Amino acid sequence: MTDPSHSHALEEGAPHPLGATFTGRGVNFAVFSAHATRVQVCLYDESGTVETASITLPEYTDEVWHGFVPGLLPGTRYGLRVHGPYEPEKGHRFNHHKLLLDPYAKAHKGELKWGPELFGYTVGHPDGDLSFDERDSAPFMPKCVVVDSRFQWTQTDAVRVPWNRTVFYETHVRGFTMQHPGVPEHLRGTFAGLARDEVLGPMRDLGVTSVELLPIQMFLNQPFLTEKGLTNFWGYDTIGFFALDQRYMDGPNIDEFKHMVDRFHAHGLEVILDVVYNHTPEGNELGPTLSFKGIDNASYYRLMPNHDGPGPRYYINDTGTGNTLNLSHPRVLQMVTDSLRYWVTEMHVDGFRFDLATILAREWHGFDEGGGFLDSCRQDPVLSSVKLIAEPWDIGPGGYQVGRFPPGWAEWNDKYRDNVRAFWKGDEGMAPALAQCLTASGDCFNHRGRRPWASVNFITAHDGFTLADLVSYNEKHNEANGEDNRDGHSHNRSWNCGVEGATDDEEVLALRARQQRNLLATLLLSQGTPMLLAGDEFGRTQQGNNNAYCQDNEISWIDWQAAGEAHNRALQQFVQHVIHLRKTYPVLRRNRFLTGKASEVTRVKDASWRLPNGAEMHATHWHDPRTRCFGLLLEGSVPGSLLPQPVADASVLMVFNAWEGALEFRLPARGRARGKIWTRVLDTALATQEEDVFRPGHRYMVTARSMLVFHSP
Known part of the structure; x- marks a missing residue:
């Protein structure tokens, strides 16, 4: 190891920005730790195996250790060693023998x-x-790398898809491309x-607009998996x-990531990142010391209080992973919001x-x-301008909070998932729940101007x-996970249509397809924002x-x-068709919640629920x-905004039949426009979609377990 006093001049530097920042003249290092007594930056050769210098950061300002090293360049490998008390009973776990990630x-x-x-x-x-x-621990640790953030973007304007036109597509960088014929093997x-x-x-x-990528920030494989x-x-x-994460990088x-985002934007697609700021892989008191635990354990993690618990030796575990990040601490909150701004401003994610x-x-x-995090996002000019989506639950006390996030946030709606599955499975009493799902779950979200x-x-x-497995299996089959099929949810509201798993039975296959x-x-036709799982559009299975x-x-x-394969291509064409319908008819993606009340402008209800005989439904x-068959009539003549001169749109009638048998449905008259015809634009009983025209009063034979969509100008 080289004596740093002989190899590197050292300057005071600045306490911000945190991290390792290349200035063009050298690198500024800044590390927050409220309880450390000394912080060292260890430099390594290009292989990351030989330590070439150990530099003690000379200054301590506002709980930030900092120093500037002239002459260092992008590509420099480094790690941290942080000195301080090793007092687990007080929440301190400093150990300078452990090399830490910045x-x-x-x-x-x-x-x-x-x-x-x-x-x-x-x-x-x-x-x-x-x-x-x-x-x-240095021989066992990856090393941090100083980067040069300069990049020549070709798409300088953000895509910014309006919320009411957004269709999410959730996928995985590796899983999506590992067998893709259009991707060279090395990529x-x-x-x-x-x-x-x-x-x-x-x-x-x-037709999707916004691609949601499963986590791409650096993560670890835990030993219980690798074993x-x-x-x-x-x-x-x-x-x-x-x-x-390096495993997603070709070099x-x-x-490489910036180029990917640039190409997404060139195709008019947004990039949404799935991010995990709730815990780290350092686990509980028996976990490893990799970064936060050794830098300032008592600040970064929520620890048990002394007054009503076993004390700060132990961790609050609201995540089920052993620890919980402490976003009540201002520096931890800063780290998370700094990270989010970095991905927006430097990486251009949406x-x-x-x-x-x-x-x-x-x-x-x-x-x-x-709370602090939600308020920070709401007032931040960068973060408040991008899409923010919450998974609104955890395993901690009061952890289920669907509908409780503040204005500006969207939320994953698991009630939608469960209720739609149950309705089409044929469970009794699901009509009211499906009605809420179809109208953006106003019982949860229609407040505070959301x-x-x-x-x-x-x-x-x-x-x-x-999706293919949802209609093919009654039970989970997770044997490959090595946990004797004990892992994963057992209550899936799935239905195998009569045969568990793969089959050659044509009737079963036809029912599954329908x-x-x-x-x-x-x-795709419910009010709200749809999210499609990648591969569901062509019948992907996980056995x-x-x-x-x-x-x-x-x-x-x-x-x-x-x-x-032909049947999977047909399903994909069906999805394209349905997304096209959503984009074509504004009544399917209104910016206002449906009320079921007559408009003051047109004296017509924005939405009405219909029985198979065409009459309106009552309590x-x-x-x-x-009740397993009913219709939803969305009136395009009712304004979808508060504009003084609303433009009339086409009306849409959707019919849902979860019965095992076919029945007649009488097409209703449209508000005051009783002579208008209905054009069928979708019938899930048909493998291919063709339009057909019907007059009000026509008795349409609805196939068992099928859905219809009509429109009228």
Whole structure:
């Protein structure tokens, strides 16, 4: 190791920005730690294995250790060693023998190699985490990398798809491209592979607008997975909130991700990142010391209080992962918001989906919609301008908060998922719940001026069955996960249509295909914001695995060869058609919640519910558990905004029949325009969609378990 006084001049530097910042003249290092006594920056050669210098940051300002090293260039490898008390009973776990990742590092090089050297205590010692381990962890740790953020963007304007025109498409960088015929083999699984026109063109042509990527920030594979030959495929274990995960990169340069975003924008597609700011892979008191735990454990994590708990030696575990980030601390809150702004301003992403977002809004007294994180996002000129989507639940006290996030936020609506599944499965008494789903769940979201788009509707997501599996399996089949099929949800509201799994029975296959069309059409034509799981548009299967978080193989990868089969191509064409309907008819994506009341302008109800005989439904019909067929008439003559001179739109009639048998449905008259005809634009009983014209009063024979859509000018 070289003496830094001989190899590097050292200047005071600045306490901000945090992290390692290349200025053109050198690198400024700034590290927050309220309880440390000394912070060292260790420099490494290009291989990341030989330490070339150890620099003690000379200044301490506002709880930030900082220093400037002239002459350092982008590409420099480094890590941190932080000195301070090792007092677990007081919440302090400093151990300078452990090389740490800089929380603000923009890139990493090398892989983490699991071993007992990574732990701040001596594994197996009788005193457990109260013991102190003096072995050096540097050989087992990846190294941070100084980056040059300059990039020449070709698309300088943000896409900014309006919320009421947004259609989310959730996918995985690796899973989407690993078997894609349009991606060269060496680029499969990478950002460069996802950026290819052969990938993005079909996405755009499908009609989706905003692609939500499962976590791409640096994450770890936990030992319990690697020991079984599995991997953390989904990536929900982030350790670097500013850094890209190396396994998705074709090379070391972060420009690869920027180029991908640039190509998305060239195709008119938004990029939404699934982000995990609720916990880290450092686990509880028995977990490793990799970054935050060794920099300032008592600040970064929520620890048990002394007055009513076992004390700060132990961690509050509202995430189920062992620890919970402490966003009530101003510097931790700053780190998260700095990270979000970085991805928007430097990486040009268009929004975020927040994993277990209730935790981000939880203060010490519980969930608070006026808490620090939510207030920070609301007032921030950068963050308030992009899409913010909450997964509004966690396992902590009061963790289920659907509908409780403040204005400006959208939320994953799991009630929508469960109720739509149950209705089409044929469960009794689901008509009222489906009605709420179709109208953007106003019972949850219609307050404080929130708009229908606040309800992010989905039937499937990465977590759970795919759509094809939802109609093919009654039970989960997670044996490949190595947990004896104990993992994953058991109550899926799925129905195998008579046969469990794969079958050659043509009647069963036809019913499954119709059920997929029913579910997709319901999703894409409901008020609110639809989210489609990638591959559902062409029948992707995971062979009944509803928890494929650890399957980096054909279970999770999209089978593009199967996607090209005739029946799967037909389903994809159906999805394109339905998304086109959503875009064509404004009544299907209103900016105001439906009320069911007569408009003051037209004296016509914006929405009315119809019985099969064409009459309006009343309370007795809703309370009848046998109600499984009804219609929803959306009147285009009713203004969809508060403009003084609203423009009349086409009206739309949707008919839902979850009965096992066919029945007649009488097409109603349209408000005051009683002579207008109805044009059928969708019938899920038909494999291909053709328009047909009918007059009001016509008795249309609705096929068992099917959905219809008509429009009238």
